[in-house]
Amino acid sequence: NAGVMQNPRHLVRRRGQEARLRCSPMKGHSHVYWYRQLPEEGLKFMVYLQKENIIDESGMPKERFSAEFPKEGPSILRIQQVVRGDSAAYFCASSPQSRTGDYEQYFGPGTRLTVT
Amino acid sequence: DAKTTQPPSMDCAEGRAANLPCNHSTISGNEYVYWYRQIHSQGPQYIIHGLKNNETNEMASLIITEDRKSSTLILPHATLRDTAVYYCIVSGSGGYNKLIFGAGTRLAVHP
Numbered sequence: 001n002a003g004v005m006q007n008p009r010h011l012v013r014r015r016g017q018e019a020r021l022r023c024s025p026m027k028g029h030s031h032v033y034w035y036r037q038l039p040e041e042g043l044k045f046m047v048y049l050q051k052e053n054i055i056d057e058s059g060m061p062k063e064r065f066s067a068e069f070p071k072e073g074p075s076i077l078r079i080q081q082v083v084r085g086d087s088a089a090y091f092c093a094s095s096p097q098s099r100t101g102d103y104e105q106y107f108g109p110g111t112r113l114t115v116t
Numbered sequence: 117d118a119k120t121t122q123p124p125s126m127d128c129a130e131g132r133a134a135n136l137p138c139n140h141s142t143i144s145g146n147e148y149v150y151w152y153r154q155i156h157s158q159g160p161q162y163i164i165h166g167l168k169n170n171e172t173n174e175m176a177s178l179i180i181t182e183d184r185k186s187s188t189l190i191l192p193h194a195t196l197r198d199t200a201v202y203y204c205i206v207s208g209s210g211g212y213n214k215l216i217f218g219a220g221t222r223l224a225v226h227p
Binding site for chain 1: 165214
């Protein structure tokens, strides 16, 4: 079974450009989460999606950030007009459906975004 | 979701058991205890989770006290590759599992 895949692994953008980060969940997983880890800081929840639905975006910055998980294809985290403060590691995680209320998440290797 | 408290750092000798404690005194009845770890700057790795009963898998054992207010993650034979930050997270009451990461415990396994 392939794990959670993220690409690109490293992304360099100049200030003002757009960054698109992709996440393919594990086979059979219908839940996708995005987390951000700023340099020397902890992991912070950003958004939780199911297919074609954003369920919880309470951790997303109000502007420039958006996420989607279309019916076909990977989940995308899009950052418009990037600024230096967006430089971070972005991790995607997926989990299977659960009937018992427990949802272990499996994380991808992350995308390291550097804004110059 | 309930808050957890973990010691900031611990040391363990290679080959010995590593026992990582976690306090979660405000845990509610339908919340699970999850353990993850992050080795250097890699993606976090799921270790184990439990509700009431003790759990064991190929990686670790999880001991949850009867009142569920604390738990201990046990790595039975720590190796140098187990050096990582270990996170104890309580979650699961909202129909999905938004993980709130604290500072965790930085475990250093030494020869």
